[in-house]
Amino acid sequence: MNNFSNRKYIIGGIFILVVLIFIIRLFNLQIIDDTYKLSAENNSQRQVTQYPARGLIYDRNGKLLVYNQAAYDLMLIPKQLDVFDTTDFCQLLGIEKLELIKGIAKAKRYSYRKASIFLKQLSSERYAVLQEKLYKYPGFFVQTRTLRKYPLNSAAHALGYLREVTNQEINSDPYFRQGDYIGKSGIERMYEKELRGEKGVKIYWVDVFNRIKGSFRDGKFDKQAVSGKNLHSSLDIDLQQYGELLMQNKKGGIVAIEPQTGEILAKISSPGYDPEMFVGRAMNKNYQMMVQNDSLKPLFDRTMLALYPPGSIFKLVNGLVALQEGVISPSTRFECQHGYHAGNFTMKCHAHSSPLDLRQAVQQSCNAYFANVFRYTLESPKFGSVQNGYTKWRQHVISFGFGDKLGVDIQNEKSGSIPTNEYYQNKYRTNWRALNAISLAIGQGELQITPMQMANMVAAIANKGYYYIPHIVKGVGEDNYLDNKYLEKHYTTVDSSHFTPIIDGMEMVVSGGAGSTGTLAAVKDIRVCGKTGTVQNSDEADHSVFVAFAPRENPKIAIVVYVENGVWGGRYGAPISGLMIEKYLKGEIAESKKWIEKRMLEADLINQVAAPSPGVVE
Amino acid sequence: MTRKVNLLKNLDWWTIFLYVLLVFLGWINIYAAVYNEEHQSIFDISQRYGKQLMWIGAAFFLAMVILLIEGKFFSAFAYPTYLLMIFLLIAVLIFGREVNGARSWFEIGGIRLQPAEFAKFATCLAISRYISQFNFKIHKFKSLFISGVILFTPAVLIILQRDAGSALVYIVFILVLYREGLSGVALFVGVLAAVLFIITLLMPELYVLLIILAFAFISLKFIGTRWKQVGIGVTAILIGFALVWGVVQVMELKLSAYTILNLSIALNFIPFLYYIYKERLKHAIWVLLIAVGSLFFTFSVSYLFENILESHQQERINDLLGIESDPSGAGYNVAQSKIAIGSGGFAGKGFLNGTQTKFKFVPEQSTDFIFCTVGEEWGFVGSTAVLIFLMSLIIRLLFLAERQRSPFSRIYGYGVACILFFHLAINVGMTIGLAPVIGIPLPFFSYGGSSLWAFTILLFVFLRLDANRLELLR
Known part of the structure; x- marks a missing residue:
């Protein structure tokens, strides 16, 4: 039949030959070659994660704000557990036997073969003693981690804190393992990826006594950890600490920005907390305490989450918009008969001479003047209707960074709001009148603005018409990298030529002689420009607001101080602004102003002990 | 009734026993490979061992259905099955779902099927049918050509799905x-091609060229050419080299020794042919043709490797050959x-005690690397x-x-055995570092419904044919 029948031997031979080669190879791999094999008692390997050092954080002058300290986690692999002296072990760790039993049960629940944390963050003393005796307790080993250390106990809101990752975060980012830490707020959160670096792994052979027998395959499969990038914050920590001191026992916030760059020099939310409280084993306890038991909400960042009406500081923007639209000129004068009167409507004003021009109106914060300015703007015939006028006005206002998130490099930021035309149409009627929104003229009513946005507004005024998005990081890593969005100028819709009269008025607020509302902000030899604000509060004392920048030529600092229940702008806002400016520009407070400093430090608004009035007329 | 009794009596129970044994061992090892404490029920279908259990059940069912089909059916429907399969391979290119960069899956109601796995069966049927035809003559060009078309069409379609591994299987035919009578020369050429392929990738091109030349001249001597004639050949190549080198120097061209040597060989090709004709060196013509063929082969391998293969395929082949060894990269x-x-x-x-497998050091543990467990x-x-x-x-x-x-039946049986062998090899x-990392499953072992079903169909169709063997008189 088939001529080629004999070829079955060749084909079968090839098959058998290949399998024989495989068997010889297996014999070689599994029995002869020791590099792939371990002796019977030496049969377990351990992967030890190498935790990278998290990046350090410095202030703008190179002062260290955050560094790392070593911590030791005691890990457990339930599979490797053996009988051991529990009494001795508990003594070594300073724990109860019940805790030990619970801990082992918990680790078993997590995984029988994988390591999990048995005891977090041993002190280095305890670690030293334990390390000696660890061989007696198979299944346990120590993993080194780093914790944050805050040498200056300052700027907690800005720096943020680290927290153990949640299961949800582990599931969404494969980088994380149980027990890892992640930045939860502030810089730590925003720059998490840059700061954290990259984990490495070292693989060891360990024997049944859990002693390391050496590197696995000469470290061929090890991976070095890559340290996180260091980062320079734009904060001036001296200024920051001084601000925190001034704000003690007061509720409110301070934001100081360098107008030429948008860098945040100081960012104080008061009352704050000590960042050290969020490190180590006490963290959870402290956190619970602050969230549940502290009515002053120290975790609440008042500089970016608190929405306030701006008060009279908003008159600056109203003046600028009116100048841009040409509805007034700097020399336009308006009458003020102790307030603004229109039909049945009256908006009160304090006693001052009349009529005033724009500069004087800013200096003396005349309500009637700005009520007129606002009405003239909205009712200007060139818009055709109040509604169109308002829409145009709102566009100008928004160009100062209001009504939306600025994009600060700190995650938690509120957008605030500037009401829309539709809002008033719903509230009143389709063709509502300028008087319906007249409280916007003096920064009251429906406006919601964060202190960060107020500071940004001052920076824009100081720059005569543009700002950079405020940011708290100056640069990341060795090449000082910074996101391009922080290097871009944002122009307001008001031309730079219109700023001069407003700035003139602001300078007069501080040093214009009679009628000035913010004289306590004055600094010797420096031309400070400012504006007071007093925000009406229905059931509590009014809020005290002050915005300022200095020096007038080539501004170095723009600042807002917002003190809740501070009664009026000149009382706390102005003096604190003046002290901050002096501290930043001169480094120290002149002797002649020590009395103001002392008064501010002693004022305690939280326990309702108001400082005596400095006796200056607003 | 009688037919059924006959069927059971004539079935090869040895094969069935080995099949069941292998499927069972495979499942045990899949269980070990994906085992973890949290999911301990073997029926947990969220786990791979649970799913595999379902697929094994389905495979047994398939096997029984196949045994109940009349044996003649398979031969009669060989071509329609093959054409349907080709159609599916084209369809998957268009409608398929992409998994790990390969567009080779159909997804129907949560179950993923890989037509490439079943294409082996269809091709095996078709080629058996074709070769067993009365007018098939292995030495006729037309017969070989059509065999080639039957084998290469699915292979090419599978390569287009970016699943080069599954396409390579067709080589084993x-x-x-x-x-069935293909000349041993074909096998020789195959082996030669494999060797050349490897040395082309391993060595600098000049060395490859020198090796081919050296082999050519040595084999000339072995087939009875006289020393003098071999010497003339060598001298001619050297003179050619010197001439071209001189020209290159004079014209200040930048050409490598490799290129110059190639030019020298090209120059000598016609003179060699003439010399062989003049001296009546019948066998030398084969040597010359094989040598030149080898040269072209190495050119095309280099070209193919640099320009056609995906970079990860290059890396894997490189790694296997010990080039650019990088244990944390491709060689990992x-x-x-x-x-x-x-x-x-x-x-x-011991069972479930593998540390390497547990800590997921080995990727694709339950599929391609099941042998590790x-x-x-x-x-x-x-x-x-x-x-x-x-x-x-x-x-x-x-x-x-x-x-x-x-x-x-005989050819089909050989096809089944060879396919299984190729997968095994x-x-x-x-897994033991003797073959490139080509993702093809270990028959009956690897996790995956498609491959298990495909191998089951392949095997049981043959068992059905075998049970019928006595019906045909010699």
């Missing part, structure tokens, strides 16, 4: 053709796989046993194939 899989198998020792670490947990004893079981099955199939009276070879 050369053994089937060989059994193989290095980890060897460690896992090597650490098993003589008797293994065998090696680690069952040691040399277990892995050799598995190899011997698989080998016994394959040799048993050869034996069964040889006892067929119908050429169709490549899959196990790659």
Whole structure:
């Protein structure tokens, strides 16, 4: 039949030959070659994660704000557990036997073969003693981690804190393992990826006594950890600490920005907390305490989450918009008969001479003047209707960074709001009148603005018409990298030529002689420009607001101080602004102003002990 | 009734026993590979072992259905099945779902099917049908050409799905053709091609060229050419080299020694032909043609490698050949796989005790690298046993194939045995570092419904044919 029948031997031979080669190879791999094999008692390997050092954080002058300290986690692999002296072990760790039993049960629940944390963050003393005796307790080993250390106990809101990752975060980012830490707020959160670096792994052979027998395959499969990038914050920590001191026992916030760059020099939310409280084993306890038991909400960042009406500081923007639209000129004068009167409507004003021009109106914060300015703007015939006028006005206002998130490099930021035309149409009627929104003229009513946005507004005024998005990081890593969005100028819709009269008025607020509302902000030899604000509060004392920048030529600092229940702008806002400016520009407070400093430090608004009035007329 | 009794009596129970044994061992090892404490029920279908159990059940059912089909059916429907399969391979290119960069899956109601797995069966049927035809003559160009078309069409379609591994399987049909009378030269050419392929990638091109030349001249001597004639050939090449080199120097061209040597060979080609004709050196013409053919082959390998292969395929081949060894990169899989198998020792670490497998050092643990689990947990004893079981099955199939009276059944049987062998050789070879990392499953072992079903169909169709063997009179 088939001529080629004999070829079955060749084909079968090839098959058998290949399998024989495989068997010889297996014999070689599994029995002869020791590099792939371990002796019977030496049969377990351990992967030890190498935790990278998290990046350090410095202030703008190179002062260290955050560094790392070593911590030791005691890990457990339930599979490797053996009988051991529990009494001795508990003594070594300073724990109860019940805790030990619970801990082992918990680790078993997590995984029988994988390591999990048995005891977090041993002190280095305890670690030293334990390390000696660890061989007696198979299944346990120590993993080194780093914790944050805050040498200056300052700027907690800005720096943020680290927290153990949640299961949800582990599931969404494969980088994380149980027990890892992640930045939860502030810089730590925003720059998490840059700061954290990259984990490495070292693989060891360990024997049944859990002693390391050496590197696995000469470290061929090890991976070095890559340290996180260091980062320079734009904060001036001296200024920051001084601000925190001034704000003690007061509720409110301070934001100081360098107008030429948008860098945040100081960012104080008061009352704050000590960042050290969020490190180590006490963290959870402290956190619970602050969230549940502290009515002053120290975790609440008042500089970016608190929405306030701006008060009279908003008159600056109203003046600028009116100048841009040409509805007034700097020399336009308006009458003020102790307030603004229109039909049945009256908006009160304090006693001052009349009529005033724009500069004087800013200096003396005349309500009637700005009520007129606002009405003239909205009712200007060139818009055709109040509604169109308002829409145009709102566009100008928004160009100062209001009504939306600025994009600060700190995650938690509120957008605030500037009401829309539709809002008033719903509230009143389709063709509502300028008087319906007249409280916007003096920064009251429906406006919601964060202190960060107020500071940004001052920076824009100081720059005569543009700002950079405020940011708290100056640069990341060795090449000082910074996101391009922080290097871009944002122009307001008001031309730079219109700023001069407003700035003139602001300078007069501080040093214009009679009628000035913010004289306590004055600094010797420096031309400070400012504006007071007093925000009406229905059931509590009014809020005290002050915005300022200095020096007038080539501004170095723009600042807002917002003190809740501070009664009026000149009382706390102005003096604190003046002290901050002096501290930043001169480094120290002149002797002649020590009395103001002392008064501010002693004022305690939280326990309702108001400082005596400095006796200056607003 | 009588037919059924006959069927049971004539079924080859040895094969069925080995099949069930291998499927069972495979499942045990999948269980070990994906085992974790949290999911301990073997029926947990969220886990791979649970799913595999379902697929095994379905495979047994399929096997029974196949045994109930009349044996003649398979031969009669060989071509329609093949055409349907080609159609599916085209369809998957258009409608398929992409998994790991390969567009080779159909997804129907949560179940993913891979037509490439079933294409092996259809092709095996079709080629058996074609070769067993009365007018098939192995030495006729037309017969070989059509065989080639039958084999290469699915292979090309599978390459287009970016699943080069599954396409390579069709190479193994050369053994089937060989059994049916293909000249041994074809096998020789095949082996030569493999050797050239490897040295082309391993060595600088100039060395490859020199080796080919050296072999050519040595084999000239072996086939009875006189020293003087060989000497003339060598001298001619050298003179050609010197001439071209001189010209290159004069014209200040920048050409490598490799290019110059090639030019010299090209110059000498016609003179050699003339010389061979003049001296009546009948055998030397073959040597010359093989040498020149080899040269072209090495050119095309270089070209293919640099320009056609995907970079990860290049890396894997490079790694296998020991080029650019990088245990944490492309060689990682193989290095980890060897460690896992090597650490098993003589008797293994025991069921569920493999550390390498547990800590997920080896990727694709339950699919392509399932043999690692065998090696680690069952040691040399277990892995050799598995190899011997698989080998016994394959040799048993050869034996069964040889006892067929119908050429169709015989050829089909050879096809099944060769396909199983190729999978065994490549899959196990790659886990122990003897074959490139080509993702093809270990028959009956690897996790995956498509491959298990495809192998089951392949095998049981043959068993059905075998049960019918006595119907055809010699």
